[in-house]
Amino acid sequence: MTRRAAAALLLALSAVSCRNPQRASSPATGGDAQNPEAPDRPEEKGVPPEPGRPQIPASPEALLAPGAVKEIQRTLTDRGFLGAHRAGELDDPTSRALRKFQESQELAATGFPDRETLQKLGVDPERAYGREEGADSD
């Protein structure tokens, strides 16, 4: 009887440890502090790029060229829309600042730097999306 109870206890402990990966990770307890509740990481990058086909990213950060977020943040700061933020990351303050700017320009306040928003910010969309070479094709 005691051996059976010990086995059950062992199984219960194993069950608890097996269930841990499914639990909500908390910023307070570590884990992915940037995006604690994001689903599987491989989905972030979207569809792998193929020659001659457009890039199909799953997140706004992946759509923008390296350095584009910093340029957007600099422009937003210069215009007084953005205060403290994490440089180079499309974080909450940057997204909020973009929304404020979009509202001021009577654009849809999505918090995403779409073409119209970039043009009104004075940021070249072709450069921000990393398509400077393709811009001359038409």
Add this chain to the structure above:
Amino acid sequence: MRRGTKRLLVTLAVLALLLVAARVALDPLVTWRTRKILAGMDGMRGRFQDVQVSVHDLSYSIVGLRIEKLGAGGVALPYFQVRKARFGLYFKELVRGNVVAVIDLDKPKLTLVSAKNQQDQGVEEAPEVGWGLEALAPFRMDRVQVKDGELLWVDASEPERPELWLHRIEGTLENFATRKALSKNEPTVLAARGVLQRSGAVSVFATADPLAKKLTFAGQGRLEGLKLPELATLVTSKADVAPDKGELDMSIRFRAEDGRLSGGVRPILKDAGTKPAKDGIGPKLKSLLADASLEIFSDDVPGRDAVATTIPIQGTVHDPKAQAVPTILGILRNAFVRGLQDGLSGLPPPKAKEKEGVMKQARRALSPKRDAQPRAQPGEK
């Protein structure tokens, strides 16, 4: 010389007169065309307050557009309305020989009613509005902008008529399969935010390949801080319990490559609790069991009782006529429904037919199968 000057002046005067006449005739002409298109919408009735044409910025606007669905017995149901829909052309692209247009929708509202009767409105009809709007403009759309939009979904198949209300929608859709987008090899980009019920902050981002033979897209969505009591009517219509406290967060990532769909939904319930939705011992027992199961599955972060799970998204999109944007919106809707169902799947937990031993309960808890959760045990006789 004098005769030549006179001829030139007459020609210029005639041209000016023609231009003025054309401008004067433009408004009635566009009004007539708008009425004709609205009258041609099958099973629907459309009306509007005014049509404005601007030669200055190459645009025309419909003010106070209202489209109603004609139900059985001629009953008109609200379907789509917009305070102002503006259709404009990009002058720069026109100079380059590309007819590229933009739609701005100010305060649009779409009402979808799901009913048992297949003839009634359903979510699958949503693209009709898009096609109808596109028919109003004689050119291809490259950018759609929505400001302060609303989407109301009513489940008329249940007597409680539960509603899901997505409002304060701000969204953009850029780079359709126009020559401009194709020549630049750009993806179609969808970005939107809104509020679900009264408290849930929703954000969505997705991109799609407009050239792919089979649907190819990727994206992510997020719902934060939705207070569960706001879903009480919806949950009560499906179960005898109603959430009386707690919050729901949800993340989704998805991608479809050449029609193959994959991704995941992660609903997280925080501090959730339930109450019986109806009188009687049955609903009270279910509520107690639900609270017990939420307690069992909650994590141990101090000050928070969160229950999380990850639901895989898998499948294929075979329909060759399927379009990326309606498919993405369908995936998001299904993900929310599945996430909500799975998040609340312990309401109530399945009940074992007969009392199970500790070993059997532990085996269920260890099983990798999602439906093998521990079961509520029948009481002692």
